Amino acid sequence: MLDGHRNIYVVTGGRDREIPLGRGINPMADSRRTGYVPAVLLSSSPWKAGSESTPWHDVFDLQTGRVRYFGDAKPGSSVQAEKELGNAALLTEFTFHRGSTEAERMRATPLIVLRAVSRNGVDKGYREFCGIGVLQRVERVVQWDAPTARSFTNFAYDIILLDLSDEDELFDWSWINMRAEVGGPAALSRAPQAWRRWVADGDRVLPKIQRRVATFTTRRKNDQLPTPGSAEHKVLMQVYERFATNKHAFESLASMIVGRILAGSGTAYIDGWITKASGDNGIDFVSRLDVGNGATSVKLVVLGQAKCVSPTGSSISAGDLARVVARLRRGWLGAYVTTATYTEPAQRELITDEYPILLVDGMTLAGEVRRLAAETYGGSIDRLLDHVLNTHDDAIEARRPEEILTIDGTYPHGTSI
Known part of the structure; x- marks a missing residue:
């Protein structure tokens, strides 16, 4: 515990199954027993937004359940943008997330969206859970790197966050652990209700299960x-x-x-x-x-x-x-x-x-x-x-x-x- 918050590694399974958080896009290792990827964790650093090194920045609209997330291609890399670890993982997932059949959507890996929030004035103090998402759209983009004065190709991902009101806004990590232990279909009973509805009925139900917070929001x-x-x-x-x-x-x-x-x-x-x-x-x-x-x-x-x-x-x-x-x-x-x-x-x-x-x-x-x-x-x-x-x-x-x-x-x- 720290400042009243539980450690994320303890919450998600402890030493037996540590989750990767060293990158922006972190696919968990697929299970040798089931062949399923338990989850892909997306982590964003909002304090870098607008800096010379990060002129493009992720956009989190949690009230309407939408996230626009940029891939992990870097200027000067000898690896093609689509072959970078994170981009390759999400591009593979795109096929399943846009699947037209229940069997294809069953293969889809949940996207766990996190962002860094400050602690005691330090920008990167905590990881905040923002929701689980479905990948709706992928766009190839050209980005500009000011320090090297060169353009490079990357990808932007549009993600729909699902409503967790049936779970009182709580996310049960045991679903992710079960995906690793027994596979996706067997673990589906532990999934949030909105995820189960999406697997069964596809994109036509997304407007009904998309996260929306009824607020009267104005900007200062x-x-x-x-x-x-x-x-x-x-x-x-x-x-x-x-x-x-x-x-x-x-x-x-x-x-x-x-x-x-x-x-x-x-x-x-x-x-x-x-x-x-x-x-x-x-x-x-x-x-x-x-x-x-x-x-x-x-x-x-x-x-x-x-x-x-x-x-x-x-x-x-x-x-x-x-x-x-x-x-x-x-x-x-x-x-x-x-x-x-x-x-x-x-x-x-x-x-x-x-x-x-x-x-x-x-x-x-x-x-x-x-x-x-x-x-x-x-x-x-x-x-x-x-x-x-x-x-x-x-x-x-x-x-x-x-x-x-x-x-x-x-x-x-x-x-x-």
């Missing part, structure tokens, strides 16, 4: 801005200073960032146009989101608003958001991008009235700009912003928003595998 101002002196803070100030005298051009950058965020969910984002500086009726850019494939796809209009204001100045109010809300029709989406923050009343009104508007604050904007620059301009923020300024005028059009539904679109963002 400090949480919407990067820490002063951090890499993201420098990027945000660079963006603000470049567009402070040309705020209309900031709308082009805003559209690009919205496209990255929406396309990251596995849908296709179709660039549209930037509206004229005057007479835009509260809409700065128009784009489209295509959900599904071919004849079964659905096209959704996206109306965007962008505000390049001082990050430490006034926040975006509920009245500011109302201009976008007023233009939305049934089935349309809104997006608001700012270099600053959103007031708490504005966030609460959005949640209460269930408006379909994506809010991008200064923190999110800076992170996405930094990653976009790394992927396309060798990490140079200036080159990215120069491109936006040089191409902005060509993107301006005077058209009705619904016209975006009839144009042909390209799919410039990464595709999933």
Whole structure:
């Protein structure tokens, strides 16, 4: 025991079966008797987020049961990204986690998601259990390593965390031990109820068994801005200073960032146009989101608003958001991008009235700009912003928003595998 917490190795079986935690992705050794991998442990270090060595960082949204986790490929490695220990394990699991039959899903290994939390002011003090997950999507990505000034290939994994309310939010590790001792099918009776339902019925039940916490969440101002002196803070100030005298051009950058965020969910984002500086009726850019494939796809209009204001100045109010809300029709989406923050009343009104508007604050904007620059301009923020300024005028059009539904679109963002 330490500070009232039990040691993780004691909880998970002691010396007889120590769990691996030396890496980010830690597959337990498969059982010689059963051939089953008992579990794959995923460990994240949030304090590294935004550092020069880790510009990409894992995203944990525990309230909606979603985790985006990056693989273990490293710049300069002589090993191909898909053959790194962790990536190889998860890519193998992807076949079973996306299996269309109960027999295939029975072979799937549970993903145990952990993250480091601070203890007595020390970042890496404890491991926090975040849940068990099902691997839903894999994406090949290109990452940028600032110290070596080179790009490298890696993988990003989208994971759905399962609801443990039937177990009173407690996880019984004896299920993992039984997977090693007697195999997956025999141990299934010890699995959480949500896992058993998923094995039996597949992805169609995921919306019913996905972890969701009913909360009324708003973000404080400090949480919407990067820490002063951090890499993201420098990027945000660079963006603000470049567009402070040309705020209309900031709308082009805003559209690009919205496209990255929406396309990251596995849908296709179709660039549209930037509206004229005057007479835009509260809409700065128009784009489209295509959900599904071919004849079964659905096209959704996206109306965007962008505000390049001082990050430490006034926040975006509920009245500011109302201009976008007023233009939305049934089935349309809104997006608001700012270099600053959103007031708490504005966030609460959005949640209460269930408006379909994506809010991008200064923190999110800076992170996405930094990653976009790394992927396309060798990490140079200036080159990215120069491109936006040089191409902005060509993107301006005077058209009705619904016209975006009839144009042909390209799919410039990464595709999933």
